[in-house]
Each structure stands twice: as structure tokens, then as C-alpha cells.
Amino acid sequence: MTESGTTQPTVQEIIAALKDKPGALLPILHGIQDTLGYIPADCVPDIAAELSLSRAEVHGVISFYHYFRDTPPGKQTIHLCRAESCQAMGGRQLEEHVKAKLGIDFHETTADGKFSLEPVYCLGNCACSPAMQIGKAIYGRVSADSFDATITTEASA
Amino acid sequence: MSITVYVPCDSSAVSLGADLVATAIAQIAAKRGLDIKLVRNGSRGMFWLEPLIEVATSKGRVAYGPIQPDDVPGLFDADFTQGGAHALCLGLTEELAYFKKQQRLTFARIGKTDPISLPDYVENSGYRGLKNALSMTQADIVKAVTDSGLRGRGGAAFPTGIKWNTVLNTASPQKYIICNADEGDSGTFSDRMVMEGDPFVLIEGMTIAGLAVDATQGYIYLRIEYPHAYEVLNAAIATAYQAGYLGDNIQGSGLTFNLEVRLGAGAYVCGEETSLMESLEGKRGLVRFKPPLPAISGLFGQPTVVNNVISLASVPVILDKGGDYYRDFGMGRSRGTLPVQLAGNIKRPGLVELGFGLTLRELLYDFGGGAASGRPIRAVQVGGPLGAYLPESQFDTPLDYEAFAAIWAVVGHGGIVVFDDTVNMAEMARYSMEFCKIESCGKCTPCRIGSTRGVEVMDDIINGRNLDKNIPLLRDLCDTLLNGSLCALGGMTPYPVLSALNHFPEDFGINA
DSSP states (O other): OOOOOTTHHHHHHHHHHHTTSTTOHHHHHHHHHHHHSSOOGGGHHHHHHHHTOOHHHHHHHHHHSTTOOSSOOOSEEEEEEOSHHHHHTTHHHHHHHHHHHHTOOTTEEOTTSSEEEEEESOOSOGGGOSOEEETTEEEOSOOHHHHHHHHHHHHHO | OOEEEEOOOOHHHHHTTHHHHHHHHHHHHHHTTOOEEEEOOOOOSBGGGOSOEEEEETTEEEEEOSOOGGGHHHHHHTTGGGTOOOTTEEEEGGGSHHHHTOOOSTTSSTTTSOTTOHHHHHHTTTTHHHHHHHTSOHHHHHHHHHHHTOBOTTTTOOBHHHHHHHHHTSOOSOOEEEEEEOOOOTTOOHHHHHHHHOHHHHHHHHHHHHHHHTOOEEEEEEOTTOHHHHHHHHHHHHHHHHTTSSBSSGGGSSOOBEEEEEEOOSOGGGGSHHHHHHHHTTSOOOOOOSSSOTTTSOGGGSOEEEEEHHHHHHHHHHHHHOHHHHHTSEETTEESEEEEEEEESOSSOEEEEEETTOBHHIIIIIITOSOTTSSOEEEEEESGGGSOEEEGGGTTOBSOHHHHHHTTOOOTTSEEEEEETTOOHHHHHHHHHHHHHHHOOSSSHHHHHHHHHHHHHHHHHHTTOOHHHHHHHHHHHHHHHHHHOSSHHHHHTHHHHHHHHHHOGGGGTOOO
């Protein structure tokens, strides 16, 4: 398979630290994505070998879960809620605004690499809809104006 | 003596600026040389007032809200640390009608205490249930839960005691307790509030479950969308280990219960218990056939209790005060309390814990105050994305599992999403099909293919194409999903779709 990249020692450490847990695959994938921002394809053979799985099985798990990604994200990932409660408070219009403002659709990254946009189906902030998450920070009662102000701050951060 | 000021750490409060308010209070207090103790409590669940800060006075805790950082200097000028008058002063927190009218059993401590303080927890009736359980036989613990009438609060409403009894009576060297914390339903946040606001109650409930059925290992399967809950749970678990409430010798009893939080990865279907177990085993979250029941062959093939956060967090009060105490709340076969979550387009969104039996109308208007937009409420969706849409004519239905089933609706996890009269119900029906398409695990054909066809049919209907053919086709498709799907995702997507069609036909281009 692919030669070991520069990230491999980190990945090896993550796998070694977690592989003996029961049901270790998700913790390992989280560990890699937490560290690298995504799960590079060249990690798959190593994970498969260490867990005695086929590469297809590992790939299948990565592709099953919406949260895992196999391409690098932008500097910040915006998770915008599309679920019912947010729709009831203008989420659909906000979604259009966000896409137009960033010039991208869901699952895309801005050309300057600053923001990736992902849909999310509920952040549990339904009492303060519409909601979004940037990194680990959750925002409530998001309006077009507050969105613009937030990304201006985040972009300069 | 220092003055205690409370600023919630709940992620909804934080999403409205609570962290900035806390920082401002600390800075100004330091500048003015005031000795204050800043406690980050959970939320009281009155989210239109968040960030809601409180100050401890001789008369009780006085609330101020909603507070923004800019308000903080003025609060100090008004001597708020002595409960001073201010335009944003709300009076005594526990006298606020929204709060006072509630029956808080599961949420008894939330908003009052520091979530990760074990002394706070113990001083406020914490670990009394476990103490009782340690002196009881396993059969008696299970009996107390059965007697309480507690039914699964995740949505399926299966009697918790019966599930525990099956696991207790299935011999195995290894059994598991799983807490299903994959709270993916839109309009719900009660699990999150428990995990962020009172994590020890969940840990205690799981520990009691473990003792009751001989399970020595527990997992909390937490959704990735709840990063704050993850931190709080891990902090509380570490404290519980240090204090001997988890581990190999729980409170000197010689009994073992270990607990670990595992993160999901953004798959709604993993809230289905068999899919969740596949995920915990490190696989794709494909739904399993039942039988075998998880109680007999669950995680790693072993007997497993899978319960929702609220179910498990209700166990400590049941073991503390007895099954009868809990059972005396509620109506009919829906016993105890339900933490209802008011969300969406509503003036006073929040958490309302009450015995079953209150009507939707009371919740929407007496508690909720009507739509936030000031327009009429047209529809409410109860029970998450797989719950039916209810029109105004059904608002007198009491919150009760059987009463909802009788009108082809579900209570589910107790989330209520409110829509005003600007909603287009055909668009909402299309969204339900789209959501099913996005989240389907793909194992069964009705759900995997039916949801895709459902989006297409809804697009035709929304565009007014061939309604005479497409409306019956939509009904036929829903019949297939309802009766042919392996789990509730495909099996219940027809609830929102058909209820929208039946109650709001005009939105589908049909003259009512």
C-alpha cells in the first residue's frame, strides 16, 4: 500500500494506545481525527493490520459515520443545524445565507481554506434555535448578522 | 463572608454568552475588591432567561436574566450581590412560576448544584439510592424499579424493570450496562442537561443497574455533538473513581462497576439500541435483527441493559424514596415524571419536568407562552423527527403514552417542536423523508430505497405534478416503510409524513 507519510508515527502511537480496548476502532478513528483533523487513507492499512480487520471493513466504518472525514478540513469547521427545531426558527433561510456568505455548499471548504461547512442534525440547543457549532463552541439564536459577525471574529482568530 | 454567584455552564447558556458573563463578573468583582465565589451550575432550564445568573441571599437564591456581559457593571452598581433591585432582577428563582409549577424528581439538583462537585451531589440527596441498593438483594432492586412503573424514556417506553429482570435472570460471566446518550432527536436536550448539569445522577443510576443485574462494566454511548457533556462526564467519572463510587470495591462492598464514555460519530441510527451496540463493538452502525433481545445477547454477545439517560437518571430517586413514591406521579400506565422539552418557535422554551398527564395546550401556552414569533401555533411535532405532527385540534391530548398512541402519535423522548403558521407542512414531510435517506443504515430495503423514493414523490407533490397518482403512491410507500422496515427509523418516518398529509392536506395541494 501507500508508503508511510510524515503523520504515521503519530497514527502508530494512537493505534498502539487504544487497540486493546474492546471495540477499539471508533476510539482509534476519533483519536486520529482529533489529532490530524481527518483520517488519511494511508492510515487504513495500519489500523486494519493492528485490529485484524480487512481494509474494506475499516474503510466501511469510516464512510458509514458522517463525522469521520478522509480529506483535510478547513481551519475551522462550521456545523450548521438543519433539524426541525432550527427550521421552525428560520434555519432554512439561515442555511441559504451561510452558503451564500461562504460561497460553498455543505461538505465543501472555502477556497482560502478557512472554513468547512457541514450539516448537523441537532446540537441539543433546540431551546435556542437556530444553532451552530464552530470547533467545540456552540452558538444559539444565530441570525444572518450574528453569523457574519462570528465568522469575522473566527477568521481573524 | 464570600457571596456565592451562580453562572450556568450548560452549553445552551454558554451558547448565549454565559462564559463571557462569568468572566466579566470575576473581573469586576476583583477590581472592586468583592469576595465572591463563582459557581458554574447547570441550567434551571428556562432558556429564554439565559444566561440566568443567581446570587445566594438570606432569603434564597435571587435570579437575574437574561444577562449579557454589558449588563454586568450595572448589576454591581445595583448591588446585585446583595439581591439588589435591577431591571433584569427576576426575584427568587424557585418562586418563578415556570419553575415552581414543576415536579422535579430526575432534575431535582439540576441548576442548583455545581455539576462536578461530589460534595454538592452528596449534600443534595446524592448517592442515597446507591446506599439503599447496597443493602438490598438484586431481586429487590429490580422489584423497586418495576414497582415504580418506570418506562424507557428514550422513546420506546418499554418497562425498565422487566428489561433488568431479563438480564438478571440470564446467566453469564460478563454482562453490560449501556447508557444510550445518543440524543439525536431534534427538540430534545434533557439528556444533555442531565449529563452537563448532574452527571453523578447518571453514574449513580448506572452503578445501581450494574449491581442489580451483575454487570461489572458500563458504557455511556455519547453523541459527538455533545463535547461539553463529554468533558463533564469524564470529570465526574474520574472523581467517582477516586471517591470509591466506581471501581473494584464500591463503597467498601467488594462489588465492582467500571464505567467509560464512548463517542459516537454523527449517525442518528446509532440511537437505535442494536445499531448502538454494533458501533460500540467498532463496526458500522447496522441495525441487528431482534430476537435475540439485547437483554439476552447484546454487546459482544452478552446480556446487556440498554437504557436512556433519563431512565437511568431516574433510578437513584426511585431507590432513595421507593418505587411507590415515583409511581404516585403520572396518569394511567404512564407513571412518574417526564422531563418535557419545549423547543422551536416558542416564547418560553425550556425544560419542564412534570408527572404525565398535562395537556399539550397547557405546555404550549401556560408554560410556553405561545409562538416566539407572536403568530398562531399551527403544528407541533412531538417525539423527535420520527414523531407525528399534531394540529391545534389535538392540543388537548394529555401527555401519556397511551393517549398519544390512540391518536397515532408518540410521546417519544418528550421533545416538542413548535411551528407557527408560516410553516409549509409538505416541505416538512419532504424533510422527514430526506432525513431518513441521510440517516438510514442501509440494511433493510424499505428504509434505504423507500426514503429516496419518498423524497422524489414529495418533490413531485410539492411541484403539483400528478397529485391523483402521487398522493396514493406516497401513502403506499409509507405503508411499506411502516410495516417492512427493520427498525424505528424507516418504520416511523411515516408518522411525520402521513400526519402532515392527513392534518394539513392543503399544503399538499389537496382541497380539504
